[in-house]
Amino acid sequence: MKEKIPNLILIYDIPDDAKRTKIADACLDYGLDRIQYSAFCGWLPNSLQNELLQKIRRILGKKPGNVQLIPICNEDWRKRKVIDQTAKET
Amino acid sequence: MKEKIPNLILIYDIPDDAKRTKIADACLDYGLDRIQYSAFCGWLPNSLQNELLQKIRRILGKKPGNVQLIPICNEDWRKRKVIDQTAKET
Numbered sequence: 001m002k003e004k005i006p007n008l009i010l011i012y013d014i015p016d017d018a019k020r021t022k023i024a025d026a027c028l029d030y031g032l033d034r035i036q037y038s039a040f041c042g043w044l045p046n047s048l049q050n051e052l053l054q055k056i057r058r059i060l061g062k063k064p065g066n067v068q069l070i071p072i073c074n075e076d077w078r079k080r081k082v083i084d085q086t087a088k089e090t
Numbered sequence: 091m092k093e094k095i096p097n098l099i100l101i102y103d104i105p106d107d108a109k110r111t112k113i114a115d116a117c118l119d120y121g122l123d124r125i126q127y128s129a130f131c132g133w134l135p136n137s138l139q140n141e142l143l144q145k146i147r148r149i150l151g152k153k154p155g156n157v158q159l160i161p162i163c164n165e166d167w168r169k170r171k172v173i174d175q176t177a178k179e180t
Binding site for chain 1: 099101102103125126127128129139140143146147150152153154155156157158159160161162163165166167169170171172173174175176177
Protein backbone atom coordinates (compact mmCIF):
# COMPACT_ATOMS: atom_id res chain seq x y z
CA MET A 1 0.00 0.00 0.00
CA LYS A 2 1.28 3.41 -0.90
CA GLU A 3 2.39 5.49 2.10
CA LYS A 4 0.24 8.59 2.51
CA ILE A 5 1.89 12.00 2.24
CA PRO A 6 1.67 13.65 5.69
CA ASN A 7 -1.14 16.16 6.06
CA LEU A 8 -0.10 17.58 9.42
CA ILE A 9 2.70 18.31 11.78
CA LEU A 10 2.27 18.31 15.53
CA ILE A 11 4.77 20.13 17.74
CA TYR A 12 4.81 20.55 21.49
CA ASP A 13 6.51 22.18 24.46
CA ILE A 14 5.69 20.19 27.58
CA PRO A 15 7.81 20.88 30.70
CA ASP A 16 6.57 17.80 32.63
CA ASP A 17 8.69 14.77 31.59
CA ALA A 18 6.05 12.11 32.31
CA LYS A 19 3.31 14.02 30.49
CA ARG A 20 5.61 14.66 27.55
CA THR A 21 6.44 10.96 27.21
CA LYS A 22 2.74 10.03 27.34
CA ILE A 23 1.91 12.61 24.70
CA ALA A 24 4.67 11.27 22.43
CA ASP A 25 3.22 7.77 22.93
CA ALA A 26 -0.25 9.04 21.99
CA CYS A 27 1.18 10.52 18.77
CA LEU A 28 2.84 7.20 17.94
CA ASP A 29 -0.42 5.34 18.73
CA TYR A 30 -2.14 7.48 16.11
CA GLY A 31 0.49 6.43 13.57
CA LEU A 32 2.43 9.69 13.49
CA ASP A 33 6.16 9.64 12.74
CA ARG A 34 8.68 11.39 14.93
CA ILE A 35 10.66 13.91 12.89
CA GLN A 36 12.28 15.68 15.86
CA TYR A 37 12.35 15.19 19.62
CA SER A 38 9.14 17.20 20.05
CA ALA A 39 7.78 17.14 16.50
CA PHE A 40 5.72 14.56 14.64
CA CYS A 41 4.20 14.35 11.17
CA GLY A 42 1.66 12.04 9.64
CA TRP A 43 -1.67 11.67 7.93
CA LEU A 44 -4.90 11.86 9.91
CA PRO A 45 -8.42 12.82 8.83
CA ASN A 46 -9.86 15.81 10.67
CA SER A 47 -11.97 13.66 13.04
CA LEU A 48 -8.89 11.76 14.25
CA GLN A 49 -6.93 15.02 14.56
CA ASN A 50 -9.58 16.24 16.98
CA GLU A 51 -9.64 12.90 18.81
CA LEU A 52 -5.85 12.97 19.27
CA LEU A 53 -5.97 16.56 20.53
CA GLN A 54 -8.69 15.61 23.01
CA LYS A 55 -6.50 12.75 24.22
CA ILE A 56 -3.52 15.12 24.59
CA ARG A 57 -5.72 17.58 26.47
CA ARG A 58 -6.72 14.82 28.88
CA ILE A 59 -3.11 13.69 29.40
CA LEU A 60 -1.95 17.26 30.00
CA GLY A 61 -4.71 17.95 32.54
CA LYS A 62 -3.98 21.29 34.18
CA LYS A 63 -0.22 21.14 33.61
CA PRO A 64 1.37 23.87 31.48
CA GLY A 65 2.13 23.09 27.87
CA ASN A 66 1.81 24.28 24.30
CA VAL A 67 0.71 21.90 21.56
CA GLN A 68 0.15 22.92 17.95
CA LEU A 69 -1.32 20.74 15.26
CA ILE A 70 -0.79 22.39 11.89
CA PRO A 71 -2.38 20.97 8.73
CA ILE A 72 0.06 20.83 5.79
CA CYS A 73 -1.19 20.55 2.22
CA ASN A 74 0.71 18.34 -0.24
CA GLU A 75 2.25 21.28 -2.05
CA ASP A 76 3.66 22.78 1.16
CA TRP A 77 4.95 19.40 2.31
CA ARG A 78 6.74 18.99 -1.02
CA LYS A 79 8.34 22.44 -0.66
CA ARG A 80 9.72 21.93 2.85
CA LYS A 81 13.46 22.45 3.32
CA VAL A 82 15.39 20.15 5.65
CA ILE A 83 18.88 20.28 7.12
CA ASP A 84 19.72 16.92 8.70
CA GLN A 85 23.18 16.23 10.08
CA THR A 86 24.00 13.32 12.33
CA ALA A 87 26.90 13.12 14.75
CA LYS A 88 30.11 11.94 13.12
CA GLU A 89 31.52 8.64 14.34
CA THR A 90 35.07 9.16 15.58
CA MET B 91 0.52 48.21 8.58
CA LYS B 92 -1.38 44.96 8.64
CA GLU B 93 0.59 42.08 10.15
CA LYS B 94 1.27 39.38 7.56
CA ILE B 95 -0.17 35.93 8.11
CA PRO B 96 2.78 33.55 8.65
CA ASN B 97 3.75 31.53 5.59
CA LEU B 98 6.17 29.17 7.29
CA ILE B 99 7.14 27.40 10.45
CA LEU B 100 10.71 26.54 11.31
CA ILE B 101 11.46 23.84 13.87
CA TYR B 102 14.79 22.50 15.05
CA ASP B 103 16.56 19.92 17.18
CA ILE B 104 20.06 21.18 17.97
CA PRO B 105 21.97 19.38 20.76
CA ASP B 106 24.72 22.05 21.06
CA ASP B 107 23.48 24.83 23.38
CA ALA B 108 25.58 27.64 21.88
CA LYS B 109 24.65 26.73 18.30
CA ARG B 110 20.99 26.46 19.27
CA THR B 111 21.01 29.94 20.82
CA LYS B 112 22.69 31.41 17.73
CA ILE B 113 20.16 29.76 15.46
CA ALA B 114 17.29 31.13 17.55
CA ASP B 115 18.89 34.59 17.27
CA ALA B 116 19.13 34.22 13.48
CA CYS B 117 15.41 33.35 13.33
CA LEU B 118 14.58 36.44 15.40
CA ASP B 119 16.86 38.56 13.16
CA TYR B 120 14.77 37.48 10.19
CA GLY B 121 11.64 38.65 11.98
CA LEU B 122 10.27 35.25 12.92
CA ASP B 123 8.18 34.85 16.08
CA ARG B 124 8.92 32.20 18.66
CA ILE B 125 5.88 29.98 19.14
CA GLN B 126 7.66 27.28 21.17
CA TYR B 127 11.13 26.79 22.62
CA SER B 128 12.40 25.31 19.35
CA ALA B 129 9.71 26.48 16.93
CA PHE B 130 9.23 29.76 15.07
CA CYS B 131 6.70 31.07 12.61
CA GLY B 132 6.68 34.09 10.36
CA TRP B 133 6.43 35.45 6.86
CA LEU B 134 9.43 35.31 4.52
CA PRO B 135 9.62 35.25 0.73
CA ASN B 136 11.35 32.19 -0.73
CA SER B 137 14.65 34.01 -1.30
CA LEU B 138 14.91 35.00 2.36
CA GLN B 139 13.89 31.50 3.44
CA ASN B 140 16.89 30.18 1.53
CA GLU B 141 19.15 32.91 2.92
CA LEU B 142 18.11 32.09 6.50
CA LEU B 143 18.70 28.38 5.93
CA GLN B 144 22.16 29.13 4.52
CA LYS B 145 22.90 31.17 7.62
CA ILE B 146 21.70 28.33 9.86
CA ARG B 147 23.82 25.87 7.88
CA ARG B 148 26.87 28.07 8.46
CA ILE B 149 26.16 28.41 12.20
CA LEU B 150 25.66 24.66 12.56
CA GLY B 151 28.89 23.83 10.74
CA LYS B 152 29.55 20.11 11.10
CA LYS B 153 27.63 19.75 14.37
CA PRO B 154 24.63 17.43 14.43
CA GLY B 155 21.19 18.93 14.10
CA ASN B 156 17.87 18.74 12.32
CA VAL B 157 16.19 21.88 11.01
CA GLN B 158 12.94 21.90 9.04
CA LEU B 159 11.42 24.91 7.34
CA ILE B 160 7.87 24.09 6.30
CA PRO B 161 5.83 26.49 4.15
CA ILE B 162 2.27 26.95 5.42
CA CYS B 163 -0.46 28.32 3.17
CA ASN B 164 -3.04 30.72 4.64
CA GLU B 165 -5.77 28.10 4.70
CA ASP B 166 -3.65 25.63 6.67
CA TRP B 167 -2.54 28.36 9.07
CA ARG B 168 -6.17 29.25 9.69
CA LYS B 169 -7.02 25.60 10.40
CA ARG B 170 -4.27 24.98 12.95
CA LYS B 171 -5.34 23.74 16.36
CA VAL B 172 -3.56 25.03 19.47
CA ILE B 173 -3.57 23.94 23.11
CA ASP B 174 -1.89 26.60 25.23
CA GLN B 175 -1.84 26.33 29.01
CA THR B 176 0.39 28.40 31.24
CA ALA B 177 1.51 27.49 34.73
CA LYS B 178 -1.01 28.47 37.38
CA GLU B 179 0.12 31.08 39.89
CA THR B 180 -0.22 29.67 43.40
